Amino acid sequence: MFEQKATDIDWRHGRTFSLVYPTGRADVDDILVQANLAYLYENALNLRRFPSLAAMQDDVTGMVASLVNAPASAGAGFTSGGTESIFMSVLVSRERAKKERGITNGNIVFPKSAHPAFAKAAFYTGLEVRPTALTADFTADVSAVTDAIDDNTVLVMGSAYGNPHGVMDPIEALSEAAMKRGVPFHSDACIGAFVLPFMERLGLQVPPFDFRLPGVTQMSCDVHKYGYATKGASVVVYRDAEWMAHQAFTYDIWPSGHYRTPSVAGARAASPIAAAWAVMNYLGENQYTEIMRGLLDTTSRMREGITSIPGLQILGDPIGPLLSFTSTDDDIFAICDVMDDRGWGLNRIADPPGLHMMISPIHASFVDEFVEDLAFAAANHGPSRGLGASYN
Numbered sequence: 074m075f076e077q078k079a080t081d082i083d084w085r086h087g088r089t090f091s092l093v094y095p096t097g098r099a100d101v102d103d104i105l106v107q108a109n110l111a112y113l114y115e116n117a118l119n120l121r122r123f124p125s126l127a128a129m130q131d132d133v134t135g136m137v138a139s140l141v142n143a144p145a146s147a148g149a150g151f152t153s154g155g156t157e158s159i160f161m162s163v164l165v166s167r168e169r170a171k172k173e174r175g176i177t178n179g180n181i182v183f184p185k186s187a188h189p190a191f192a193k194a195a196f197y198t199g200l201e202v203r204p205t206a207l208t209a210d211f212t213a214d215v216s217a218v219t220d221a222i223d224d225n226t227v228l229v230m231g232s233a234y235g236n237p238h239g240v241m242d243p244i245e246a247l248s249e250a251a252m253k254r255g256v257p258f259h260s261d262a263c264i265g266a267f268v269l270p271f272m273e274r275l276g277l278q279v280p281p282f283d284f285r286l287p288g289v290t291q292m293s294c295d296v297h298k299y300g301y302a303t304k305g306a307s308v309v310v311y312r313d314a315e316w317m318a319h320q321a322f323t324y325d326i327w328p329s330g331h332y333r334t335p336s337v338a339g340a341r342a343a344s345p346i347a348a349a350w351a352v353m354n355y356l357g358e359n360q361y362t363e364i365m366r367g368l369l370d371t372t373s374r375m376r377e378g379i380t381s382i383p384g385l386q387i388l389g390d391p392i393g394p395l396l397s398f399t400s401t402d403d404d405i406f407a408i409c410d411v412m413d414d415r416g417w418g419l420n421r422i423a424d425p426p427g428l429h430m431m432i433s434p435i436h437a438s439f440v441d442e443f444v445e446d447l448a449f450a451a452a453n454h455g456p457s458r459g460l461g462a463s464y465n
């Protein structure tokens with residue numbers, strides 16, 4: 074069975090740098106397999122039929138809300154991933170703006186480094202997008218964001234931290250700018266929610282990024298990235314639980330009577346809820362913190378290895394286990410071609426041309442092999458095959 078899998082990238086040997094976030098631990102894999110198997114057939118469409126799923130969903134959303142210091146008034150919803158969490162947040166903002174401010178032709182303001190999910194949500198919800206310039210260190214330019222906000226702005230966002238370069242946007246200044254105009258602010262912690270809190274617990278300096286900032290009104294926090302759940306698990310958190318009513322869909326017209334869903338899906342996979350619950354309870358704060366200690370060490374080793382190769386240079390000042398780098402001497406994509414041929418699935422980024430890696434715990438065992446191959450690639454490449462398509 075599944076002979077076709079032989080053609081897939083070998084993530085179990087650290088060859089992917091996003092898409093999969095393996096811990097490399099058999100005990101964690103076992104927990105995830107058991108949880109997925111236990112809820113293979115169930116349907117989270119109707120939680121009254123499956124109260125165990127309702128309880129696990131409440132647990133997961135509550136744990137994530139407390140991880141990002143949400144206040145007692147907060148509400149949180151389980152979604153299928155970062156994109157759906159962001160979609161819900163944008164929809165809620167559009168609906169609130171309509172109801173509370175009478176806005177019918179809204180816009181959302183985001184730095185260009187925002188994940189495409191914001192533009193995608195705007196596309197689905199009929200909002201205008203206002204992407205703004207970045208500073209030289211690839212973070213959001215606060216004055217460009219401030220200038221782009223107007224009376225029709227329904228949402229402003231910043232990334233904690235961003236996907237392309239792994240740098241923190243100035244969330245405090247951005248959220249204050251939004252608050253001054255009475256506009257909601259989304260801190261996108263799809264990557265950071267299970268990284269930054271554990272860096273803080275290790276005593277590292279982390280700029281404020283969560284509900285401790287009064288201007289942060291909503292956040293996206295993925296469990297299926299650095300929370301190490303299998304795919305299909307994210308949480309959207311709102312400062313005020315009442316806003317969640319705007320993301321629910323209710324319908325009474327069809328002959329079957331009342332129909333209600335809290336988010337996009339109708340029939341909904343149950344196993345992601347179980348997997349998120351199981352892995353979060355299994356690891357707990359202490360193990361997440363210890364995993365982060367190792368991950369930061371792996372990141373430093375990767376960083377040292379990359380910068381020891383002549384011409385290779387890290388882009389910006391990445392805060393966590395995400396590095397993007399370029400070459401001052403060569404076409405970086407030509408180097409990537411050689412890495413591709415050797416089975417490494419580095420992500421290519423466009424602006425500036427670079428290579429992008431989201432480091433996972435599993436990479437601890439592959440740093441030396443990776444750096445050796447990268448040094449070889451830097452010294453022995455041909456003409457470049459170019460940027461190509463990237464889905465990071």
Ligand SMILES: Cc1ncc(COP(=O)(O)O)c(C=O)c1O
Pocket residue numbers: 154155156157188190232234235236261262263264295307465
């Ligand atoms: C910062 C950030 N936001 C949002 C997303 C979207 O998440 P997903 O791919 O789970 O929909 C990603 C995905 O990598 C991301 O890095």
